[in-house]
Amino acid sequence: MKSDEGPTSAPTADAAVRVRAVIANAGVSQREFARRVVMDPSKLSRALSGTRRFTVAELARIADEGRVDADWLLGSRPREKGTAPAVGIEGGRPLQIVRETVRLVAERGFHAVRVADIARACATSSAAIHYHFPGRAELLEAAVRWCMDEDTARRAAHLAEADDAAAELRQLIALQTPRTAQQRRQWAVWLDLWAEAARSTAVGRLHSEYYRQWRETVTDVLRRGVGQGVFRAGIDPDAAALTLTALIDGLATHVLSASGPSSATAADAMHATLTAHVTHTILAP
Structure with a gap:
Protein backbone atom coordinates (compact mmCIF):
# COMPACT_ATOMS: atom_id res chain seq x y z
CA MET A 1 0.00 0.00 0.00
CA ALA A 137 1.18 2.24 9.00
CA GLU A 138 -1.88 4.27 9.98
CA LEU A 139 -4.25 1.88 8.24
CA LEU A 140 -2.63 -1.15 9.89
CA GLU A 141 -2.76 0.53 13.30
CA ALA A 142 -6.44 1.36 12.85
CA ALA A 143 -7.25 -2.22 11.79
CA VAL A 144 -5.37 -3.70 14.73
CA ARG A 145 -6.96 -1.31 17.22
CA TRP A 146 -10.42 -2.15 15.87
CA CYS A 147 -9.68 -5.86 16.41
CA MET A 148 -8.42 -5.11 19.92
CA ASP A 149 -11.57 -3.14 20.79
CA GLU A 150 -13.85 -5.85 19.40
CA ASP A 151 -11.96 -8.56 21.29
CA THR A 152 -12.01 -6.59 24.55
CA ALA A 153 -15.73 -5.82 24.26
CA ARG A 154 -16.55 -9.47 23.50
CA ARG A 155 -14.54 -10.68 26.50
CA ALA A 156 -16.19 -8.15 28.82
CA ALA A 157 -19.68 -9.19 27.69
CA HIS A 158 -19.00 -12.90 28.26
CA LEU A 159 -17.22 -12.42 31.60
CA ALA A 160 -20.20 -10.43 32.87
CA GLU A 161 -22.36 -13.54 32.37
CA ALA A 162 -20.13 -15.84 34.44
CA ASP A 163 -21.02 -16.85 38.02
CA ASP A 164 -17.46 -17.18 39.33
CA ALA A 165 -13.84 -17.02 38.22
CA ALA A 166 -13.80 -20.65 37.09
CA ALA A 167 -16.71 -19.93 34.74
CA GLU A 168 -14.91 -16.76 33.57
CA LEU A 169 -11.81 -18.77 32.70
CA ARG A 170 -13.89 -21.28 30.75
CA GLN A 171 -15.44 -18.38 28.83
CA LEU A 172 -12.00 -16.98 27.99
CA ILE A 173 -10.81 -20.35 26.70
CA ALA A 174 -13.93 -20.73 24.53
CA LEU A 175 -13.47 -17.21 23.13
CA GLN A 176 -9.84 -17.87 22.24
CA THR A 177 -10.50 -21.21 20.52
CA PRO A 178 -10.85 -20.41 16.79
CA ARG A 179 -14.00 -22.33 15.85
CA THR A 180 -16.16 -19.73 14.11
CA ALA A 181 -15.31 -17.80 10.95
CA GLN A 182 -15.06 -14.60 12.98
CA GLN A 183 -12.67 -16.17 15.51
CA ARG A 184 -10.49 -17.58 12.73
CA ARG A 185 -10.44 -14.22 10.95
CA GLN A 186 -9.36 -12.43 14.12
CA TRP A 187 -6.63 -14.98 14.82
CA ALA A 188 -5.40 -14.68 11.23
CA VAL A 189 -4.99 -10.93 11.75
CA TRP A 190 -3.09 -11.54 15.01
CA LEU A 191 -0.71 -13.92 13.27
CA ASP A 192 -0.05 -11.31 10.59
CA LEU A 193 0.48 -8.74 13.35
CA TRP A 194 3.11 -10.91 15.03
CA ALA A 195 5.08 -11.15 11.79
CA GLU A 196 4.80 -7.40 11.23
CA ALA A 197 5.73 -6.63 14.85
CA ALA A 198 9.11 -8.28 14.29
CA ARG A 199 9.88 -5.64 11.64
CA SER A 200 8.06 -2.54 12.88
CA THR A 201 8.60 -0.66 16.14
CA ALA A 202 5.16 1.00 15.92
CA VAL A 203 3.38 -2.30 15.35
CA GLY A 204 5.52 -3.89 18.05
CA ARG A 205 4.22 -1.33 20.53
CA LEU A 206 0.64 -2.18 19.54
CA HIS A 207 1.41 -5.87 19.92
CA SER A 208 2.90 -5.32 23.40
CA GLU A 209 -0.05 -3.17 24.48
CA TYR A 210 -2.61 -5.75 23.38
CA TYR A 211 -0.86 -8.62 25.11
CA ARG A 212 -0.37 -6.58 28.25
CA GLN A 213 -4.14 -6.03 28.39
CA TRP A 214 -4.89 -9.67 27.55
CA ARG A 215 -2.55 -11.09 30.19
CA GLU A 216 -3.87 -8.62 32.77
CA THR A 217 -7.39 -9.90 32.07
CA VAL A 218 -6.31 -13.51 32.63
CA THR A 219 -4.26 -12.56 35.71
CA ASP A 220 -7.23 -10.73 37.26
CA VAL A 221 -9.48 -13.76 36.70
CA LEU A 222 -6.90 -16.07 38.27
CA ARG A 223 -6.37 -13.76 41.25
CA ARG A 224 -10.14 -13.52 41.75
CA GLY A 225 -10.46 -17.31 41.57
CA VAL A 226 -7.84 -17.81 44.27
CA GLY A 227 -9.78 -15.41 46.49
CA GLN A 228 -13.02 -17.29 45.79
CA GLY A 229 -11.40 -20.62 46.59
CA VAL A 230 -12.14 -22.11 43.14
CA PHE A 231 -8.43 -22.01 42.12
CA ARG A 232 -5.41 -23.46 43.93
CA ALA A 233 -4.27 -21.27 46.79
CA GLY A 234 -0.56 -21.59 45.96
CA ILE A 235 -0.58 -20.52 42.31
CA ASP A 236 1.16 -17.36 41.15
CA PRO A 237 -1.50 -15.55 39.04
CA ASP A 238 1.08 -13.70 36.92
CA ALA A 239 3.12 -16.83 36.10
CA ALA A 240 0.00 -18.94 35.53
CA ALA A 241 -1.42 -16.28 33.17
CA LEU A 242 1.82 -16.16 31.18
CA THR A 243 1.85 -19.96 30.82
CA LEU A 244 -1.82 -20.17 29.85
CA THR A 245 -1.69 -17.35 27.27
CA ALA A 246 1.44 -18.81 25.71
CA LEU A 247 -0.28 -22.19 25.48
CA ILE A 248 -3.33 -20.58 23.84
CA ASP A 249 -1.13 -18.80 21.29
CA GLY A 250 0.78 -21.93 20.32
CA LEU A 251 -2.29 -24.14 20.03
CA ALA A 252 -4.24 -21.55 18.05
CA THR A 253 -1.40 -21.36 15.53
CA HIS A 254 -1.79 -25.11 14.91
CA VAL A 255 -5.56 -24.74 14.50
CA LEU A 256 -5.14 -21.92 11.96
CA SER A 257 -2.71 -24.02 9.91
CA ALA A 258 -5.33 -26.78 9.53
CA SER A 259 -8.04 -26.66 6.89
CA GLY A 260 -11.39 -28.28 6.15
CA PRO A 261 -12.67 -30.91 8.61
CA SER A 262 -9.25 -31.15 10.25
CA SER A 263 -9.67 -27.53 11.42
CA ALA A 264 -12.64 -28.45 13.60
CA THR A 265 -10.74 -31.46 14.95
CA ALA A 266 -7.75 -29.25 15.79
CA ALA A 267 -10.03 -26.75 17.55
CA ASP A 268 -11.55 -29.56 19.63
CA ALA A 269 -8.06 -30.78 20.54
CA MET A 270 -7.00 -27.25 21.49
CA HIS A 271 -10.02 -26.79 23.75
CA ALA A 272 -9.50 -30.21 25.38
CA THR A 273 -5.80 -29.49 26.00
CA LEU A 274 -6.51 -26.10 27.57
CA THR A 275 -9.29 -27.54 29.73
CA ALA A 276 -6.98 -30.32 30.95
CA HIS A 277 -4.24 -27.81 31.72
CA VAL A 278 -6.62 -25.68 33.79
CA THR A 279 -8.02 -28.74 35.59
CA HIS A 280 -4.62 -30.13 36.58
CA THR A 281 -2.73 -26.91 37.37
CA ILE A 282 -5.23 -24.17 38.25
CA LEU A 283 -8.57 -25.49 39.56
CA ALA A 284 -8.73 -26.29 43.25
CA PRO A 285 -8.62 -30.07 43.89
Whole structure:
Protein backbone atom coordinates (compact mmCIF):
# COMPACT_ATOMS: atom_id res chain seq x y z
CA MET A 1 0.00 0.00 0.00
CA LYS A 2 1.75 3.14 -1.11
CA SER A 3 1.52 6.28 1.00
CA ASP A 4 -0.31 9.38 -0.12
CA GLU A 5 0.01 12.84 1.31
CA GLY A 6 -3.74 13.47 1.33
CA PRO A 7 -4.93 16.93 2.45
CA THR A 8 -1.99 19.25 2.94
CA SER A 9 -3.45 21.91 5.26
CA ALA A 10 -1.88 21.92 8.72
CA PRO A 11 -4.29 21.55 11.67
CA THR A 12 -4.69 24.84 13.54
CA ALA A 13 -4.04 25.22 17.25
CA ASP A 14 -7.75 25.64 18.05
CA ALA A 15 -8.76 22.42 16.28
CA ALA A 16 -9.11 20.83 19.73
CA VAL A 17 -11.88 23.31 20.61
CA ARG A 18 -13.77 22.41 17.45
CA VAL A 19 -13.27 18.67 18.02
CA ARG A 20 -14.64 19.01 21.57
CA ALA A 21 -17.73 20.66 20.10
CA VAL A 22 -18.14 17.80 17.61
CA ILE A 23 -17.85 15.17 20.38
CA ALA A 24 -20.34 17.05 22.56
CA ASN A 25 -22.77 17.27 19.65
CA ALA A 26 -22.40 13.51 19.04
CA GLY A 27 -23.70 12.85 22.56
CA VAL A 28 -21.27 9.99 23.30
CA SER A 29 -18.29 9.54 25.58
CA GLN A 30 -14.81 10.54 24.45
CA ARG A 31 -13.74 6.88 24.41
CA GLU A 32 -16.74 5.85 22.32
CA PHE A 33 -16.08 8.69 19.88
CA ALA A 34 -12.43 7.56 19.59
CA ARG A 35 -13.68 4.05 18.77
CA ARG A 36 -15.98 5.40 16.06
CA VAL A 37 -13.20 7.33 14.34
CA VAL A 38 -10.76 4.42 14.81
CA MET A 39 -8.35 6.44 16.94
CA ASP A 40 -6.30 5.53 19.99
CA PRO A 41 -8.25 7.03 22.95
CA SER A 42 -5.00 8.22 24.57
CA LYS A 43 -4.02 10.06 21.37
CA LEU A 44 -7.42 11.75 21.25
CA SER A 45 -7.09 12.76 24.89
CA ARG A 46 -3.61 14.22 24.36
CA ALA A 47 -4.73 16.09 21.26
CA LEU A 48 -7.70 17.57 23.12
CA SER A 49 -5.44 18.64 26.00
CA GLY A 50 -2.98 20.28 23.60
CA THR A 51 0.00 17.99 24.18
CA ARG A 52 -0.10 16.70 20.56
CA ARG A 53 -1.51 17.93 17.26
CA PHE A 54 -4.30 16.19 15.39
CA THR A 55 -3.15 14.81 12.07
CA VAL A 56 -5.07 15.84 8.98
CA ALA A 57 -6.25 12.25 8.52
CA GLU A 58 -7.61 12.15 12.09
CA LEU A 59 -9.51 15.38 11.50
CA ALA A 60 -10.89 13.98 8.25
CA ARG A 61 -12.29 10.98 10.12
CA ILE A 62 -13.65 13.19 12.91
CA ALA A 63 -15.35 15.44 10.35
CA ASP A 64 -16.83 12.39 8.64
CA GLU A 65 -18.22 10.98 11.89
CA GLY A 66 -19.42 14.39 13.16
CA ARG A 67 -20.90 15.29 9.75
CA VAL A 68 -19.13 18.62 9.68
CA ASP A 69 -16.89 20.26 7.11
CA ALA A 70 -13.27 19.11 7.32
CA ASP A 71 -12.00 22.56 6.37
CA TRP A 72 -13.92 24.02 9.30
CA LEU A 73 -12.08 21.62 11.65
CA LEU A 74 -8.79 22.61 10.04
CA GLY A 75 -9.64 26.26 10.59
CA SER A 76 -9.51 27.20 6.92
CA ARG A 77 -13.25 27.96 6.69
CA PRO A 78 -15.10 30.34 9.02
CA ARG A 79 -18.07 28.20 9.96
CA GLU A 80 -19.41 24.66 10.16
CA LYS A 81 -21.49 23.31 7.30
CA GLY A 82 -24.44 21.95 9.22
CA THR A 83 -25.95 20.32 6.17
CA ALA A 84 -23.05 17.97 5.39
CA PRO A 85 -24.52 14.65 4.21
CA ALA A 86 -24.23 11.51 6.31
CA VAL A 87 -22.26 8.58 5.00
CA GLY A 88 -24.79 5.94 3.99
CA ILE A 89 -23.04 3.02 5.70
CA GLU A 90 -23.19 1.69 9.22
CA GLY A 91 -20.61 3.38 11.45
CA GLY A 92 -19.38 5.72 8.71
CA ARG A 93 -16.75 5.38 6.02
CA PRO A 94 -13.66 5.00 8.29
CA LEU A 95 -15.12 1.99 10.10
CA GLN A 96 -16.18 0.43 6.81
CA ILE A 97 -12.62 0.81 5.50
CA VAL A 98 -11.20 -0.77 8.65
CA ARG A 99 -13.66 -3.68 8.66
CA GLU A 100 -12.90 -4.49 5.03
CA THR A 101 -9.16 -4.15 5.69
CA VAL A 102 -9.42 -6.67 8.53
CA ARG A 103 -11.36 -9.09 6.33
CA LEU A 104 -8.89 -8.83 3.47
CA VAL A 105 -5.82 -9.06 5.73
CA ALA A 106 -7.26 -12.21 7.32
CA GLU A 107 -7.82 -13.73 3.87
CA ARG A 108 -4.61 -12.67 2.11
CA GLY A 109 -2.12 -11.21 4.60
CA PHE A 110 -1.40 -7.52 5.06
CA HIS A 111 1.37 -7.28 2.46
CA ALA A 112 -0.83 -8.85 -0.22
CA VAL A 113 -3.66 -6.35 0.25
CA ARG A 114 -3.61 -3.26 -1.99
CA VAL A 115 -5.43 0.02 -1.45
CA ALA A 116 -7.29 -0.72 -4.70
CA ASP A 117 -8.56 -4.00 -3.16
CA ILE A 118 -9.88 -2.17 -0.10
CA ALA A 119 -11.45 0.54 -2.25
CA ARG A 120 -13.18 -2.09 -4.40
CA ALA A 121 -14.53 -3.86 -1.29
CA CYS A 122 -15.85 -0.53 0.03
CA ALA A 123 -17.27 0.52 -3.37
CA THR A 124 -15.22 3.71 -3.23
CA SER A 125 -11.98 5.12 -4.67
CA SER A 126 -8.36 4.72 -3.60
CA ALA A 127 -8.29 8.49 -3.04
CA ALA A 128 -11.06 8.12 -0.45
CA ILE A 129 -9.04 5.46 1.38
CA HIS A 130 -5.98 7.73 1.44
CA TYR A 131 -8.10 10.65 2.59
CA HIS A 132 -8.95 8.82 5.81
CA PHE A 133 -5.74 6.77 6.17
CA PRO A 134 -2.87 8.42 4.23
CA GLY A 135 -0.24 5.79 5.00
CA ARG A 136 0.15 2.03 5.34
CA ALA A 137 1.18 2.24 9.00
CA GLU A 138 -1.88 4.27 9.98
CA LEU A 139 -4.25 1.88 8.24
CA LEU A 140 -2.63 -1.15 9.89
CA GLU A 141 -2.76 0.53 13.30
CA ALA A 142 -6.44 1.36 12.85
CA ALA A 143 -7.25 -2.22 11.79
CA VAL A 144 -5.37 -3.70 14.73
CA ARG A 145 -6.96 -1.31 17.22
CA TRP A 146 -10.42 -2.15 15.87
CA CYS A 147 -9.68 -5.86 16.41
CA MET A 148 -8.42 -5.11 19.92
CA ASP A 149 -11.57 -3.14 20.79
CA GLU A 150 -13.85 -5.85 19.40
CA ASP A 151 -11.96 -8.56 21.29
CA THR A 152 -12.01 -6.59 24.55
CA ALA A 153 -15.73 -5.82 24.26
CA ARG A 154 -16.55 -9.47 23.50
CA ARG A 155 -14.54 -10.68 26.50
CA ALA A 156 -16.19 -8.15 28.82
CA ALA A 157 -19.68 -9.19 27.69
CA HIS A 158 -19.00 -12.90 28.26
CA LEU A 159 -17.22 -12.42 31.60
CA ALA A 160 -20.20 -10.43 32.87
CA GLU A 161 -22.36 -13.54 32.37
CA ALA A 162 -20.13 -15.84 34.44
CA ASP A 163 -21.02 -16.85 38.02
CA ASP A 164 -17.46 -17.18 39.33
CA ALA A 165 -13.84 -17.02 38.22
CA ALA A 166 -13.80 -20.65 37.09
CA ALA A 167 -16.71 -19.93 34.74
CA GLU A 168 -14.91 -16.76 33.57
CA LEU A 169 -11.81 -18.77 32.70
CA ARG A 170 -13.89 -21.28 30.75
CA GLN A 171 -15.44 -18.38 28.83
CA LEU A 172 -12.00 -16.98 27.99
CA ILE A 173 -10.81 -20.35 26.70
CA ALA A 174 -13.93 -20.73 24.53
CA LEU A 175 -13.47 -17.21 23.13
CA GLN A 176 -9.84 -17.87 22.24
CA THR A 177 -10.50 -21.21 20.52
CA PRO A 178 -10.85 -20.41 16.79
CA ARG A 179 -14.00 -22.33 15.85
CA THR A 180 -16.16 -19.73 14.11
CA ALA A 181 -15.31 -17.80 10.95
CA GLN A 182 -15.06 -14.60 12.98
CA GLN A 183 -12.67 -16.17 15.51
CA ARG A 184 -10.49 -17.58 12.73
CA ARG A 185 -10.44 -14.22 10.95
CA GLN A 186 -9.36 -12.43 14.12
CA TRP A 187 -6.63 -14.98 14.82
CA ALA A 188 -5.40 -14.68 11.23
CA VAL A 189 -4.99 -10.93 11.75
CA TRP A 190 -3.09 -11.54 15.01
CA LEU A 191 -0.71 -13.92 13.27
CA ASP A 192 -0.05 -11.31 10.59
CA LEU A 193 0.48 -8.74 13.35
CA TRP A 194 3.11 -10.91 15.03
CA ALA A 195 5.08 -11.15 11.79
CA GLU A 196 4.80 -7.40 11.23
CA ALA A 197 5.73 -6.63 14.85
CA ALA A 198 9.11 -8.28 14.29
CA ARG A 199 9.88 -5.64 11.64
CA SER A 200 8.06 -2.54 12.88
CA THR A 201 8.60 -0.66 16.14
CA ALA A 202 5.16 1.00 15.92
CA VAL A 203 3.38 -2.30 15.35
CA GLY A 204 5.52 -3.89 18.05
CA ARG A 205 4.22 -1.33 20.53
CA LEU A 206 0.64 -2.18 19.54
CA HIS A 207 1.41 -5.87 19.92
CA SER A 208 2.90 -5.32 23.40
CA GLU A 209 -0.05 -3.17 24.48
CA TYR A 210 -2.61 -5.75 23.38
CA TYR A 211 -0.86 -8.62 25.11
CA ARG A 212 -0.37 -6.58 28.25
CA GLN A 213 -4.14 -6.03 28.39
CA TRP A 214 -4.89 -9.67 27.55
CA ARG A 215 -2.55 -11.09 30.19
CA GLU A 216 -3.87 -8.62 32.77
CA THR A 217 -7.39 -9.90 32.07
CA VAL A 218 -6.31 -13.51 32.63
CA THR A 219 -4.26 -12.56 35.71
CA ASP A 220 -7.23 -10.73 37.26
CA VAL A 221 -9.48 -13.76 36.70
CA LEU A 222 -6.90 -16.07 38.27
CA ARG A 223 -6.37 -13.76 41.25
CA ARG A 224 -10.14 -13.52 41.75
CA GLY A 225 -10.46 -17.31 41.57
CA VAL A 226 -7.84 -17.81 44.27
CA GLY A 227 -9.78 -15.41 46.49
CA GLN A 228 -13.02 -17.29 45.79
CA GLY A 229 -11.40 -20.62 46.59
CA VAL A 230 -12.14 -22.11 43.14
CA PHE A 231 -8.43 -22.01 42.12
CA ARG A 232 -5.41 -23.46 43.93
CA ALA A 233 -4.27 -21.27 46.79
CA GLY A 234 -0.56 -21.59 45.96
CA ILE A 235 -0.58 -20.52 42.31
CA ASP A 236 1.16 -17.36 41.15
CA PRO A 237 -1.50 -15.55 39.04
CA ASP A 238 1.08 -13.70 36.92
CA ALA A 239 3.12 -16.83 36.10
CA ALA A 240 0.00 -18.94 35.53
CA ALA A 241 -1.42 -16.28 33.17
CA LEU A 242 1.82 -16.16 31.18
CA THR A 243 1.85 -19.96 30.82
CA LEU A 244 -1.82 -20.17 29.85
CA THR A 245 -1.69 -17.35 27.27
CA ALA A 246 1.44 -18.81 25.71
CA LEU A 247 -0.28 -22.19 25.48
CA ILE A 248 -3.33 -20.58 23.84
CA ASP A 249 -1.13 -18.80 21.29
CA GLY A 250 0.78 -21.93 20.32
CA LEU A 251 -2.29 -24.14 20.03
CA ALA A 252 -4.24 -21.55 18.05
CA THR A 253 -1.40 -21.36 15.53
CA HIS A 254 -1.79 -25.11 14.91
CA VAL A 255 -5.56 -24.74 14.50
CA LEU A 256 -5.14 -21.92 11.96
CA SER A 257 -2.71 -24.02 9.91
CA ALA A 258 -5.33 -26.78 9.53
CA SER A 259 -8.04 -26.66 6.89
CA GLY A 260 -11.39 -28.28 6.15
CA PRO A 261 -12.67 -30.91 8.61
CA SER A 262 -9.25 -31.15 10.25
CA SER A 263 -9.67 -27.53 11.42
CA ALA A 264 -12.64 -28.45 13.60
CA THR A 265 -10.74 -31.46 14.95
CA ALA A 266 -7.75 -29.25 15.79
CA ALA A 267 -10.03 -26.75 17.55
CA ASP A 268 -11.55 -29.56 19.63
CA ALA A 269 -8.06 -30.78 20.54
CA MET A 270 -7.00 -27.25 21.49
CA HIS A 271 -10.02 -26.79 23.75
CA ALA A 272 -9.50 -30.21 25.38
CA THR A 273 -5.80 -29.49 26.00
CA LEU A 274 -6.51 -26.10 27.57
CA THR A 275 -9.29 -27.54 29.73
CA ALA A 276 -6.98 -30.32 30.95
CA HIS A 277 -4.24 -27.81 31.72
CA VAL A 278 -6.62 -25.68 33.79
CA THR A 279 -8.02 -28.74 35.59
CA HIS A 280 -4.62 -30.13 36.58
CA THR A 281 -2.73 -26.91 37.37
CA ILE A 282 -5.23 -24.17 38.25
CA LEU A 283 -8.57 -25.49 39.56
CA ALA A 284 -8.73 -26.29 43.25
CA PRO A 285 -8.62 -30.07 43.89
